[in-house]
Amino acid sequence: MPTPALSPSPPAREPAAHDGVRVHGLRRVFDGRVVLDDADLTIAPGEFVALLGPSGSGKSTLLRALGGLDPEAEGHIEVPGRSAVVFQEHRLLPWERVWRNVTLGVRGGDLRARATAALEEVGLAERADAWPGTLSGGESQRVALARALVRTPQLLLLDEPFGALDALTRLKAQHLVEALWEEHRPSVLLVTHDVEEALLLADRALLLGDGAIAAEFVVDIPRPRPLDHPELVRLRTELLAGLGVHAPAEHGRTA
């Protein structure tokens, strides 16, 4: 949203000179309840960052502030000029055909061709003329991805985009997102509650707690990452501990 950068309290969403995100002192209060308090966040150009945290810790709030969807967030926010959001629900307009959904809000000529190109990237070019209501959950979410891609975002904001998908579809969608990220290299902020998802996809996993980034885990594992990579298993245990899950899951399970 074109928020004027004059008043001190609303976030000044100025296009950053470089592709990347810088957040300083982000604060958001809902009815007296402080959700984000002096949160700082940096995302390098082309970096894939996952944001984890318990329910209600403010993950989505942070993402929404970056996406310019929260006019009441206070603090300094610098994001690239072009960003796109994929939500947990596909949020496609049921009254517009798939390709019209993809190009929603896109200016310029030959929208149809651009929509087709984006849909091809997610493997749905042949559904361009379908109504969204006829798509499966996984397909809808891929269209939502295409809708983000067509904007050639420098920052891609993913708000639990796989949360509503079944296990198999989710795996495929994760691979797709990884492939698209490697192809286009936007900065990515992925909000998720799935520790493994974060470790499979992200360069860095951040843990949100008490209104700010409480812990950082650098995931330095070559891609594609096998789930049983020892480093990944170690990080998983650490991250789960950070989330307050100290379950000795590996023991007593196979017995």
Add this chain to the structure above:
Amino acid sequence: MPSSPAETLVVGAAPPVRAPARTEPRPPPPARTPRPAAVALLRRLRRVSGLVAVLLLWWLGTERGWLGATTPSPAAVWDAGVDLIRSGEYGEHLAVSLERVARGLAIGIPLGVLLGLLAGLTRSVEDVIDAPIQAFRMLPHLALAPVFIIWFGIGETSKTMLILIGPIFPLYINVLHGIRGVDNRLVEAARSCGLGRWGLTRRVILPGALPQIFVGLRQALGIGWLTLVVAEQTATTSGIGYLMTDAREFLRTDVMFVVLVTYALLGVLSDLLVRLLERRALAWRRGFTGT
């Protein structure tokens, strides 16, 4: 679930009973799927069957005298109708009535939509205009007929004004509530796609409110016909309402019934028209992939 190393082991040892337990949440199936021709025909017959039954009962009732001596049979009404049409009287009066309704609706419907849009899109406008509109809505507008004759005379103006008032309220309410009922998450998503106020209104809010707006349109048309009946009962010498008042003077119940049937047909026709519009405008609801 093959998403953790521990469980992959379990899955390898036994059939994967857990994975299919979570099925992909599919969107609700399309409201109506294209049906075979035979089923469609049956449906059409069913729709007509009720009407045919009413006609049969009517005919039987007059034959047996259940409905009293003064009630004409369907055949008598048919004959009277044919006579009226042949003499040109029917066409003349019908044209006048149609023009009255058209003139009233042509102003009333856009006005109701406009007020609903203004209130629905802008809170401050709603705050100002909602209370007076609600107050006027509660006033039975048909009771205004004598007042309108005093204000606007016995000519066409008072009739047009009366027909104009009625449809405003159902449209206002349905447009307003249609707009307020649009899923805010869709609005947010569209906004994140860079849509401005005008784009949001045109591509998200209005289409989202459209099903509800059609409900308002149906009600508005019904009220339009209803008002016509009242408007034509006094101070006029033309229109199908006059035809009926005139027939009453001469105890021509068959002509009165011709007019009653006309009202019914007009109502059905206008409903069909809205349905046709709906089918085109709300095609997405039926899950058609297009032809």
